Amino acid sequence: MTRDDTRPSGEPAFTRWLETTEDRFQRADTRRVTLFVRSMLPPLGAKGTQEALIRELNEHAAAGELDNVSVTVTGDRLCLCETCTGTDAGSSLLDRVRELDGWGREFDASVSRFFETRELDSSVAGETARALVPPRVAVALYCDGTLAGAFPCEMGDATVATRDFVAALNRFCEDASPSSDGKESLRVDSAPNSHS
Secondary structure (H helix, E strand, O other): OOOOOOOOOOOHHHHHHHHHHHHHHHHOOOEEEEEEEOOOOOOOOOHHHHHHHHHHHHHHHHOOOOOEEEEEEOOOOEEOOHHHHOOHHHHHHHHHHHHHHHOOHHHOEEOHHHOEEEEEEEOOOOEEEEEEEOOOEEEEEEEOOEEEEEEOEEEOOEEEOHHHHHHHHHHHHHHHOOOOOOOOOOOOOOOOOOOO
16 A cells, blocks of 8 residues: 555445445544454464454544444354354343344445355264354444444455555545645455455
8 A cells, every 4th residue: 555546446336435424434433443353362473463453443543533333253153053153141242133134235344254154964864954154353333333344345346455445544534634745545455365
């Protein structure tokens, strides 16, 4: 990323989201971010990235640019059987995933590919199960209590990663400060298997 460009390269849906959401962010009375992680101790190699993300979001909160940053631990898999989804924890998490999945139609965006449903089968145990597998890290932005963005997602023909959201958030926060020139380059990764 360079600071010379003001628009991401190549994806009109992301550009539309940026413009719409920046305006919502600036006008919002409350702004919060929810970070979804599989574990508070991810595999080494991913640990530093996750900690840096949490630190950066907390810095925005400390500066008053975000009203709240929360972390939700999703676990590696959520069993989709009636018993497990009937628990408070299972039901709550599934409701959050449905909310994220319902976001973004106006921007041709979807998080579905990143919250995979898998069929599990053990011939040894003689059991089968359906599981929802979340991404290692996902993030949601709320402006005045309304979901304004969920990442990673597919938007138009591109994959928009969590780091793209962070760059957008930095831009929104920078543009909110009176001394800002409002310019930051944003890049959308087109890699089909980018889950961060």
